[in-house]
Amino acid sequence: MSIRTDRIHSRLTPVEPAAERLPFWSRSTNPIVRRHLGLYWRTLPPELQPVLRIVLVWIALLIGGVLVFDVLQVALVFLIVSFVVLPVLTLWYAHILIEIAVRSAAMMQSERRDNTLTLLMTTPMSLEQILLGKVAAAFWRRMDDWVLIVYGVALAAPPAIYSAMSPVWQGTGSPLLVSVAVVGGLAVALLRIMLEPIMIGMIGVFVGAVVPYRNTAISLSVALGSAYVVLINLLTRLPSLRPQQIGRVTVAPDYALVVLIDFVLPIVLPALITWGLLRVTARLLRRD
Numbered sequence: 001m002s003i004r005t006d007r008i009h010s011r012l013t014p015v016e017p018a019a020e021r022l023p024f025w026s027r028s029t030n031p032i033v034r035r036h037l038g039l040y041w042r043t044l045p046p047e048l049q050p051v052l053r054i055v056l057v058w059i060a061l062l063i064g065g066v067l068v069f070d071v072l073q074v075a076l077v078f079l080i081v082s083f084v085v086l087p088v089l090t091l092w093y094a095h096i097l098i099e100i101a102v103r104s105a106a107m108m109q110s111e112r113r114d115n116t117l118t119l120l121m122t123t124p125m126s127l128e129q130i131l132l133g134k135v136a137a138a139f140w141r142r143m144d145d146w147v148l149i150v151y152g153v154a155l156a157a158p159p160a161i162y163s164a165m166s167p168v169w170q171g172t173g174s175p176l177l178v179s180v181a182v183v184g185g186l187a188v189a190l191l192r193i194m195l196e197p198i199m200i201g202m203i204g205v206f207v208g209a210v211v212p213y214r215n216t217a218i219s220l221s222v223a224l225g226s227a228y229v230v231l232i233n234l235l236t237r238l239p240s241l242r243p244q245q246i247g248r249v250t251v252a253p254d255y256a257l258v259v260l261i262d263f264v265l266p267i268v269l270p271a272l273i274t275w276g277l278l279r280v281t282a283r284l285l286r287r288d
Contacts, residue, residue, distance in 0.1 A: 025125075025132040028140050032125065032133030036107055037140055046147045054154040055186060062158075062179035082159040089152045093193070096142045096149065097200045097229075098222055103138035104201040105221040108208025117285065127282045135201030146197065153189055161185040165262075171243055171252045188266050195270035200225045206277045209285060232269065235261050 024030060028037060108131075111117040120130050139146070162182045169178045204221040211217040241258050244251045 025129045026136045026139075028136075030133050030136065031123075032120070032130055033137045033140060036134070036137035046143065046150070048150070051150055051154045051190070054151075055183075055190075058154075058158045058186065059183055062182055078156070078159040079163060082156045085152060085156040086160055089149055089156070092145065093149050094229075096145055097197060097225060099142055100135075100138045100197050100201045101204045101221040101225045102218050103141060104134055104204030105208040105211075105217040106204075106214060107134050107137065108205045109211065109214050109217045112209060112212070113214070121285075127285060128278055131202075131205050131278060131281055134205050135198055138201045138204065139197050146193070150190065150193055153193060154186070157189050158182060158186050161189070168242060168253055168258060172255075184263055188263055192266050192270070195267065195274070196229075199228075199270040199274045202274045202277045202281075203228075206281045209281050228269075228273070232266060235265070 025032075027033065111120070111134075117130075121127060123130075125133070162178075165181045165185055166178055169181045172178075200221075203224050204217075207221045207224065208217045211220060238257070238261070240254045241261060242253055244253075
């Protein structure tokens, strides 16, 4: 009877074992996260294995385009769907980032206003874990929507990425290099979706810790997050990143700069900003 009860209990509470795969600060079972989530703490962690399968299918299509058939013909089948779906996903993703910025700034500002952060610092968790827990709580509130964004990008983004990158990399004369660039672009897009919400949440936590007024903290967090998104996308518009026609001569793009801006900075910058703001915020709070 007890064995049957344990099995039923394990089926009814899948959150705890699934959450064990995540870092402690990001788990929905983390007390700091549960405190802010309420009933939302029972949201299941995302299953990203299907996303990996989708990516592998696209890799197979791209490799097949190099070895067997013209990948452009495959990409064009999905290109119209991609250009219809991606703007919707972009607006939805922007809404999620705004909500994360608003919630994280509001939660941190409330802790400072109510003078409850000192009480939290007496718990066994480190200050860094507490701050990241605020970010995780804001993130978990939109976890279901975020998972749909990840699936949508994995399914719909490759044709648009191929359309954007093929003019740049076809100048190398290597179809395989074009396919590698498309796969790399898809990987970067998926990693950005994972890193940027954490970065935006950390911006909100930092601003909420240093700005004494709730509305000001929320507005400033949204403004700083928006400024980052605008800046990182403006960098991709640099003329030297695309082939240029000068008279009858086609000037190849600066491929080192293309790799830096298209593949490196979108991943490295969010990680560095998150790490830097976490250290600065923790130092400021310990000083107080």
